Amino acid sequence: MPARHEPIFDRYSVWRLLKESIDGNRGWKQAWRKPEPKARYDVVIVGGGGHGLATAHYLASVHGITNVAVVEKGPIGLGNSGRNTTIVRSNYLLPSNIRFYEYSLRLWEGLERELNYNVMMSQRGQLSLFHSASERDAAVRRGNSMLIQGVDAVLLDREAVRAMLPFIAMDNPMFPILGGLLQPRGGTARHDAVVWGFARAANRRGVDILEHCEVTGIRCESGRVVGLETTRGFIGAGKVGIAVAGNTSQLAAMAGLRLPIETHLLQAFVSEAIKPLIGCVINFGAGHFYISQSDKGGLVFGGALDGYNSYSQHGNLPLVEHLMSAGVSMVPALSRLRVLRQWAGMMDMTMDGSPFICRTSIEGLYLNGGWCYGGFKATPGAGWCFAYTIAKNEPHPLNADLTIDRFFEGRMIDEAGVGPKPWAQ
Amino acid sequence: MLLIHCPYCGARAQDEFHYRGDANVERPAPHAGQKAFYDFVYARDNPRGWHVEWWHHYAGCRRWVKIERNTVTHEIRTVKGPTQDTR
The missing domain is CATH 3.30.9.10 (D-Amino Acid Oxidase, subunit A, domain 2)
Structure with missing residues (x-):
């Protein structure tokens, strides 16, 4: 389904390609805007990689939440989204992991139609x-x-x-x-195209992608998140989602959280x-x-x-x-x-080799992280589940087990079974 | 390649060592409660910068050494025996 505001001639298609090749390729537009930050958004996602942009896309397309910003300290997609080996699969052992990664793989299978973008998905085995x-x-x-x-x-x-x-x-x-x-x-997909495809799709539905906007603090009032201090000023937020794998501990520490990462x-x-x-x-x-x-x-x-x-x-x-x-x-x-x-x-x-998509102890602050080396294949599934968790303030059954609390409750999802040694997962 | 100055063996390549994790966590008292044990077993500061950590010199003296290493530059500032203070 094309987005509501999308003029039909902005879609990518073979006809569009033919038209532009005749017109000297002068009609291509920027794939996403470069807006100034608004004073407040309903949801701000920290991290403009595949996961953050996918979350913004599904917030807008599935849950109708369009007053959304994605803030990124550099240009989008230059962290782990641009550094992985592009493999897509769902061959896990434990049921919680299989269910989640299989859902993600099914989203991959329809992703090009969903995004109107060639992500070069290749199910080569x-x-x-x-x-x-x-x-x-x-x-x-x-x-x-x-x-x-x-x-x-x-x-x-x-x-x-x-x-x-x-x-x-x-x-x-x-x-x-x-x-x-x-x-x-299983197979591979083009990692950059996934980022660009989600950015373009989210942008079409009104999401603001704020590049070169580094978060320097998370402002909380009486146990509830109210916004973010950034290098482009304070941005108010009803809800904040963290999707910054690699730097998750630093972001969480800004809100006083200490994670098993x-x-x-x-x-x-x-x-x-x-x-x-x-x-x-x-x-x-x-x-x-x-x-x-x-x-x-x-x-x-x-x-x-x-x-x-x-x-x-x-x-x-x-x-x-x-x-x-x-x-x-x-x-x-x-x-x-x-x-x-x-x-x-x-x-x-x-500490168990499995990720987090969950609420945190701070009201309105949500966490997507701990992807170990499985983050790329999870991109659409993680975005979908994270958007659900943020929009409904409760996890979807697919990510209900991917909580921080599982370590308190003794319900580790230890695919490798090596104990709490992150370097051995 | 990290060059680790083992206090017992001298300068050795990192290949001779196994990494054994954050050396700042301390085992709580037996009845300290679940939260204290959660912090000990699972929660980590994971600093961007100086990190005190255990390495096991398995292919040398087989002792554990406590290393202060920068997680951004990989510079090693101190290497001490397990009972010596890092600072």
């Missing part, structure tokens, strides 16, 4: 390899858990993996490949562009290494955390060595490629 009998058992268990929740999962044996990935080293002496668990509907580094890499080689997303089970190929041809890969608290946004060499050796163990041909780019993002690592 996500394959997790296993290398031992016990890993196989864990994969079967996970697959069954997914099937019970209505998610697609296919167990591949050794020969099926070999046929699918002829370039892979099946008989590595330490890590022979015994098979894999495939989620055919540590910030850690996760690195990612892109190789030089080559002809099509890797047709799906592959996860190497013998280390922590995953790889896919972008539409430009570069191989995009990453792995484990650097393993200590950091806000530096650049990774360290021991992990680079570890990752490269894992990659070459799985795909020996990688040793012939050069790495073009390397970067790191700041992960909100929680």
Whole structure:
């Protein structure tokens, strides 16, 4: 459904493309306005990444709340939204996680129509390899858990993996490949396009996107949030939603909250562009290494955390060595490629490896954070659930378990089962 | 690469160490209550800047050391034994 105020000629379509190509491309407009902050909004979302913009979009489109601002300290989409490895999947083990991520994946499947924007969603499949009998058992268990929740999962044996990935080293002496668990509907999407698509869609429905507007304080009166101190002045707010993964502890501290979160580094890499080689997303089970190929041809890969608290946004060499050796163990041909780019993002690592979409102890202040390294695939689902939680002042059943209180109540959603060690999730 | 000056072994690469988390949290008294234990086990300051933390020199002397490290620049200011004060 097009938004109410949207003139039909502002929609993106093949006809529009033809018209503009004839007219010399003079009719394209700015995809979102650059307004001055108003004195007060019904809802202010802190953080102009995918999650914040998706929240604003769903607040306007689903709940009819359009007096909304998204404040962002830099330009939009240059934090973790621009630093991830673009993978979309819902192959989780625990029911709370599967339900949430599967809902998100379904939103992904209709996102381009919803936003009238090409987010380059490509369901090329996500394959997790296993290398031992016990890993196989864990994969079967996970697959069954997914099937019970209505998610697609296919167990591949050794020969099926070999046929699918002829370039892979099946008989590595330490890590022979015994098979894999495939989620055919998993895949990749263009991360920047997701941010731009949500920004444009939210803007069309009247949301103000305030870039270069850093929050310096959260003003509360008698246990209730009343607005934000920012570098562009005070902005009054009926409700405030925090969606600043990486800096969540700092934002929450402005409101006097201390969270079960540590910030850690996760690195990612892109190789030089080559002809099509890797047709799906592959996860190497013998280390922590995953790889896919972008539409430009570069191989995009990453792995484990650097393993200590950091806000530096650049990774360290021991992990680079570890990752490269894992990659070459799985795909020996990688040793012939050069790495073009390397970067790191700041992960909100929680004490059980699962996120928060919830109310806080302060009236009118809501939290979306703790995404560990699962934030990108969650973008539409998190926005949808966060918008619901803010609009109704209560969680949707999909995010009812994703609370801070779960740590008080002993209801941790510990997908990895490693205990309260954020660097080990 | 972090270079950690272990008080027992001298300058060593970070590969020889395991990170063991925030060293400022202290175990509360046994009957301090649920809130105190929640703070001890789960809640963290997660500072942007100087952070006091445990590292385990597992591939060296196998002792735990207390390090003061900047989480933005990765600069290490002090490395002390577990019972020494950081400041």
